[in-house]
Amino acid sequence: MQIFWFLPTHGDSRYLGTAEGARPVDLDYLRQIAGAADSLGYEGVLIPTGRSCEDPWVIASSLIGATRQLKFLVAVRPGLHQPGLAARMAATFDRLSGGRLLVNLVTGGDQAELEGDGVFLDHAARYEQSAEFIRIWREIIARSHRGESFDFDGKHLRVKGARLLFPSVQQPYPPVWFGGSSPAAHELAADQVDAYLSWGEPPLEVARKLADVRERAAQRGRKLKFGIRLHVIVRETEEAAWQAADALISRVDDATVVRAQAAFARMDSEGQRRMAALHAGGARRDRAGLEISPNLWAGVGLVRGGAGTALVGDPKTVAARIEEYAALGIEHFIFSGYPHLEEAYRFAELVFPLLPRGVRERLSGGTQTGPFGEVVANLDAPSRLASQS
Numbered sequence: 218m219q220i221f222w223f224l225p226t227h228g229d230s231r232y233l234g235t236a237e238g239a240r241p242v243d244l245d246y247l248r249q250i251a252g253a254a255d256s257l258g259y260e261g262v263l264i265p266t267g268r269s270c271e272d273p274w275v276i277a278s279s280l281i282g283a284t285r286q287l288k289f290l291v292a293v294r295p296g297l298h299q300p301g302l303a304a305r306m307a308a309t310f311d312r313l314s315g316g317r318l319l320v321n322l323v324t325g326g327d328q329a330e331l332e333g334d335g336v337f338l339d340h341a342a343r344y345e346q347s348a349e350f351i352r353i354w355r356e357i358i359a360r361s362h363r364g365e366s367f368d369f370d371g372k373h374l375r376v377k378g379a380r381l382l383f384p385s386v387q388q389p390y391p392p393v394w395f396g397g398s399s400p401a402a403h404e405l406a407a408d409q410v411d412a413y414l415s416w417g418e419p420p421l422e423v424a425r426k427l428a429d430v431r432e433r434a435a436q437r438g439r440k441l442k443f444g445i446r447l448h449v450i451v452r453e454t455e456e457a458a459w460q461a462a463d464a465l466i467s468r469v470d471d472a473t474v475v476r477a478q479a480a481f482a483r484m485d486s487e488g489q490r491r492m493a494a495l496h497a498g499g500a501r502r503d504r505a506g507l508e509i510s511p512n513l514w515a516g517v518g519l520v521r522g523g524a525g526t527a528l529v530g531d532p533k534t535v536a537a538r539i540e541e542y543a544a545l546g547i548e549h550f551i552f553s554g555y556p557h558l559e560e561a562y563r564f565a566e567l568v569f570p571l572l573p574r575g576v577r578e579r580l581s582g583g584t585q586t587g588p589f590g591e592v593v594a595n596l597d598a599p600s601r602l603a604s605q606s
Contacts (some may be wrong), residue, residue, distance in 0.1 A: 218543055218576045219260040220569075221290065222561050223553035224250055226264060226271040231556055234469035234477075234520040240556065242550055247276060248283045250558050257565040258580035261288030263446070263551045265310045265523070266323055268330050272305060281314045290319040290551075293342070295350035296336035301379050303350075308385040316386035322351050322395040322410065327488025327522075329582060330579060338373075344401040346373040351409050357376040359389035394444065394549075396425065399487040406441065407433030412549060417447035417526035418495070419510035424545050431546075444549030445542055448517050449560070450528035451535045451567050462529045465555060466516045474499040477520040484522075492525040493517045513533070514540050520580055524553075536571035 224247055225567055231238030240246065254262055264273040277289040291310070293303045311318040315465050324347045325331050331343075338346060349371040356367045362380035385391055396408050396414035403426075405414040413430050415423050427443055434441050450465070452458040478499040481489050493499075495515040507516045509526070512534055519527020528535050539550060554560025569580050590599035 218244060218539075218573065219549050220258075220572075220576070220580065221261045221263055221549065221551040222250070222254040222259045224262050224264045224274055224276065224556060225462055225557045226273065227269045229556050229558075230322055230463070232468040233466055233517065233555070234448060237468050239338065242271075244279060246558070249279065250561060251280045251287060252389075254382035255284040258569070259287065259561070259565075260319075260345075260549075262288055263290045263321070264292070266294060266321075267325075267327070267595070268333065274310070278310060278313075280315075281310075282572075284317075286317070287321055288317045289314070290321050291322045292323045292511075293350075293354070294323050294325060296346045297334055297336070300350045300353035300374065301357060301376060303452045304354050304379075304381060307354070307357055307391055308361065308381055308383060311385040311391050312383065316388070316391075317561050318385075318391040320354075320391050320393050321414075321542060322347060322393055324397065326484045326489055328481060328485060329483065331523045340399070341401060342373070344399075344405055347375040348405050348409065351395075351405075353379065355390050355393070355409070358385055358391075359506055361385070362388055362461060363491070383484070388427075396446070397488060398491055402487070403430050403433055406430050406440065407437060412442040412444055413446045414446055414549070414551075415547075416492060416524045417445055417513065417528075418491060419513060419542050420545060423492075423542065423547075424547065427545055427547075442549065443545075443547045445547050446524045446551045448524065448529050449535060449554050449564055449568075450514070450529045451553045451554075451564055453567070455531050455534065456503040458531060460515055462514055462527065466519060469520055474519050477522075477543050481522055489522065493522075503589060527554075532567040536568055537570070538569075 226375055229240055252261060259589055264276055267275050271292045277291045306318055308316060353369050353374060355374055357379050358381060360367050361384035366378045366380035367376065375573045392411040392450050394412040394414055395410040407430055415426055430441060435515045450458050450462050452461055467539050478493060481493050495508055495509050496518060499519055509515050512528055514527045515525055517527050528538050552564060554564060
């Protein structure tokens with residue numbers, strides 16, 4: 218089990234759908250979040266992509282020197298740049314970071330955004346292009362370790378004599394992650410990627426998706442790793458956690474929800490359609506309507522695109538829900554919370570100690586050497602008091 222956090226390069230706030238409680242997301246703030254994730258023991262951070270976000274490669278590059286072990290899950294988007302350039306970018310980043318790059322293949326599902334970026338392919342053609350793109354990308358980097366070049370003549374992309382002079386640290390290439398819910402996405406995942414990501418649907422639905430991808434991969438003689446993307450709202454009690462969930466959307470008005478859902482409905486993303494269906498396109502707004510599975514809450518998706526569900530509960534409950542997903546075969550968990558800096562600490566402090574022993578030990582890293590908790594009465598450290606009780 219590997220635990221990741223999230224860099225909110227499209228904004229951060231205490232309340233969704235409003236400027237109230239919002240904070241500027243600048244380099245200093247992103248350094249704080251990345252530094253916290255690094256020191257707390259998170260495996261890495263996901264950096265989102267799209268016109269609503271700062272560029273993920275520029276952001277990730279700016280944080281290499283501010284972190285020590287943290288990995289960066291950075292997006293490549295077919296159609297925005299050529300696979301040869303993307304391969305050089307990835308190899309350079311992997312070398313400069315000491316092998317800390319993970320690549321997130323993003324096909325895209327917002328037609329208006331894609332056309333603004335110069336991509337005018339329909340859903341099926343985008344997946345064809347993505348399959349060609351990542352195949353070229355993989356081969357260029359993998360062959361660089363052997364000093365070889367690569368030729369490819371496809372329907373959408375073509376390269377001749379493509380090569381890298383400076384290979385990546387990771388071999389044969391930095392791992393490729395990918396998420397998508399359509400049959401075309403499952404085919405692409407089964408055929409080419411290393412880890413398949415799902416958004417946070419109820420466990421039964423996630424199990425069905427994973428089973429389909431597994432079967433398709435097995436037909437090709439391949440095995441994949443699996444991950445899930447979720448928000449999390451954890452507090453010391455169940456009551457406090459649900460109060461925090463209610464507070465997160467307490468400033469959202471009806472007009473904002475209607476506008477957001479109309480924008481999501483125009484997308485051709487199967488994953489976004491499934492997210493919207495969880496809350497009936499914004500029609501369900503109370504706890505009974507938004508708790509779509511025990512402790513799985515769809516309130517975030519009222520106004521946020523992409524991952525729209527959160528685990529809500531006390532530490533033991535949240536840890537138990539994580540174990541349920543892990544039992545399905547999920548190894549990578551990418552979490553986030555609002556605001557992201559404070560919630561990175563809260564989740565680590567409340568949930569990390571409840572995860573399986575091997576995970577706890579890896580997360581803590583055994584690096585705690587300074588004061589752990591405030592010394593009591595100038596005499597006793599909390600750990601000493603605890604050991605005497």
